[in-house]
Amino acid sequence: MNTLQRLIGQPVGHIDTPALVIDLDAMDRNLATMAKFARTHKVKLRPHAKMHKSAELARLQIKSGAVGVCVQKTSEAEALVAGGVYDIFISNEVVAPLKLARVAALTRLAQQHGGRIAICVDSVEGVNRLAHVMNESRAATGVATTIDVLIEINVGQNRCGMEPGEPAVALALEIRKHPPLNFVGLQAYHGRAQHLRTVAERRAAIAAAVKAASDTRQRIEAQGVAVGLITGAGTGTCALEAASGVYGELQAGSYLFMDADYGANERDAADPRFEHALFVKTQVMSAHAGHVVCDAGHKSHAIDSGLPQVHAFSERSRLEYANGGDEHGILRPAAGSSRLPSLGSMLWLIPGHCDPTVNLHDHLIGVRGGLLKGVVERIIKVDGRGALT
């Protein structure tokens, strides 16, 4: 960290490789684009912090208009609360007693700071376990804390979540039996839909999700229970959820950095435009007649959504990245006319998937003024790196 702090004010050329670098100008434009998009659609933004796991970036998003953030893990919430972020939605189920005790403690802490913790459930047992620790916490501390609870419904991801309709209605009534649980609404997130390539596929998937969520809300409200919020959406589909009139909060997270993989989606006219703002800086460490090797392999960037793209500053510098293992990337000219870079040349990779890429790094290096002539402005800690529990 001290070595990294010494980089502040230095030109990008001084950043050792491989390193994860944010183009702060591009990130700021993405922040502004998303804030304007949410305002225009009169929908709230609660970006997913599982992407960056950084309290500094979460605070920046909130300063730019977000109502709070989402996380997936209790330990991510702990890392953000420790970094001064107090309005957090754990958009996932937590059933382990040890973790639930930590959720209860976080709920008290967030409330002390004027914030709140919300969490998902998708089973009666999950509701009972959560109510149990909240009651225990109340008894032990004498403080009457409540936690906001959302029912996750399965709108096509086929992972977690109750089936929409009657099963969700029964669970809502179950939640209402427990005073420390404050039923606030439904999570209807369709993760798979984010990367459906055609506009038509994404529209059909989100139309079905909207219908399932809206129908479930009606059925729950017919029982006299208000459904204050429906939340979901990612960067790939947020224009659809925003236009639905049904979703009250958007959970998009990748918009801040933009994955290479999202670039493969066919664009809808209504989709907001975001720029790649996250790069792995790498350099050529072995040069050969037909290829060169760079020092960034899949310990530097995640490859679950495909290999990284090599950022091209000109048509003649276009390169293709092939998997060279944990520590190497193999680069070949993307077209006959491209030149191979020489030993020591700096290159910039656009990760296929930002979330697990950031999770490989302890710090993000923020650069102002572009990748060629920029200067390191700040070092951003990935507070929740490796926060798995």
Add this chain to the structure above:
Amino acid sequence: MNTLQRLIGQPVGHIDTPALVIDLDAMDRNLATMAKFARTHKVKLRPHAKMHKSAELARLQIKSGAVGVCVQKTSEAEALVAGGVYDIFISNEVVAPLKLARVAALTRLAQQHGGRIAICVDSVEGVNRLAHVMNESRAATGVATTIDVLIEINVGQNRCGMEPGEPAVALALEIRKHPPLNFVGLQAYHGRAQHLRTVAERRAAIAAAVKAASDTRQRIEAQGVAVGLITGAGTGTCALEAASGVYGELQAGSYLFMDADYGANERDAADPRFEHALFVKTQVMSAHAGHVVCDAGHKSHAIDSGLPQVHAFSERSRLEYANGGDEHGILRPAAGSSRLPSLGSMLWLIPGHCDPTVNLHDHLIGVRGGLLKGVVERIIKVDGRGALT
């Protein structure tokens, strides 16, 4: 870390999930098997510490007969030297001036502790850059340190490395011009061969590597330059390099933990038998009619060599793991007869590839006495986690 230290002496059931757990009994058997294998074949073992990145495990391997360890990155070497490991081969090229200065400093430090640093080169420019920093270091400190240098030759990986034969001969003569560089031999590692599935393919690949290495040695020695060492081999092919009479050191690393992916290789009669000793402990956090969801996704384990396998304690508990994204795994019965585990059930995943899986975790939890009834014996730090530069 403090929370983890409190686990020592506790039953495995108390380990929160997901977590990376070593079956210490299985690991000890793997250590003994490999030590005996190397003794039998009269070949030295220098295991690759890029796999575990842990000084404690490197010291354990050395105590079990290894002559030292390999690493891929300067920062990995720094992490191990800081942890008391002083005989390290950086089995990779380093060309960045900032990194080379660190290599020179490490070389001095290792020599002060009676150890040594070795490194690969594959270009004249690389040799000149290395000689330059070693000369600078000598001038600045007044200490005459030397670094052991190996020429990496390309024996089929088609990544780094000089072509075998004359190009390598010329480079050996170049190295000899520089007093601080001590030419010790050749690296002839065939990474791709490790995962060739049939015995015949692996035999053919390593036979070609042995021939290329042996021929290159003859040509260099014909110039009056001794080639003291040929090094290479991984867990998938080490029986072939060991039997060749040409390789003096084996670099196998995965044998300590064993990847799920190695299990897919057709076994050769001469291959030593290793057991899976590394597991991701996970639990069911959402249960449904046809599937359950566990709390370990690809932020808990690497999927570059395939998805993890679910360890089965009995035929009826066999499950198949499907990708559920960064934080989830989706589990379905592997056969019609299998039962789905209930909410909160503990499960154990065998990672497809140990190296990048370990790199996701700050600590390994060592368990003695098996996965069902074992007790946490020690917490092992992954000193080089995220050491990329």
